[in-house]
Amino acid sequence: MGYIKNFFNECKAWRIVRRVYRKNKSDFAKVGLKASWFGKLYRVINRDTDIVLGDEMDEALLHKELAEIWAMLVKHNVADILAYELKPLEAVTQIDETHEEFEHGYLVILTPAWNLDRQYVTVKSVILMTLLFGGLIGGAVFAVIKYLIPYLQTIL
Numbered sequence: 001m002g003y004i005k006n007f008f009n010e011c012k013a014w015r016i017v018r019r020v021y022r023k024n025k026s027d028f029a030k031v032g033l034k035a036s037w038f039g040k041l042y043r044v045i046n047r048d049t050d051i052v053l054g055d056e057m058d059e060a061l062l063h064k065e066l067a068e069i070w071a072m073l074v075k076h077n078v079a080d081i082l083a084y085e086l087k088p089l090e091a092v093t094q095i096d097e098t099h100e101e102f103e104h105g106y107l108v109i110l111t112p113a114w115n116l117d118r119q120y121v122t123v124k125s126v127i128l129m130t131l132l133f134g135g136l137i138g139g140a141v142f143a144v145i146k147y148l149i150p151y152l153q154t155i156l
Contacts, residue, residue, distance in 0.1 A: 009114040012028040041110040
């Protein structure tokens, strides 16, 4: 029963973050945060290729940019229900024979989470809960149709 309660608490966190994001879209855009289709907030922080990821100058710039993001999240009172993930991006993609595209920066992902120990709302868990509650409702409707309606017909 604890899993179901935590699942619905985390769904509540997703709704809170989506509502705050919709109301204050301009504030989120000022710091570069965007919402994915599923509800996660993300931002790509690009760096010049002269800056080495992880050195002192990069750490200072990253700290400044993350401080702006967290200040805005604290302002809107959603910082405590967001799990934070930072992924470094460093890759070269060949567009054609003469052009290359460099990825040099970070991807910041903020996922709504009621309890930061475990992620309860995933695609798999949403499908599982939908099937579970659909089965329960379907079983209740079947029981009413199968047993209650013939009983009522005999009484009337």
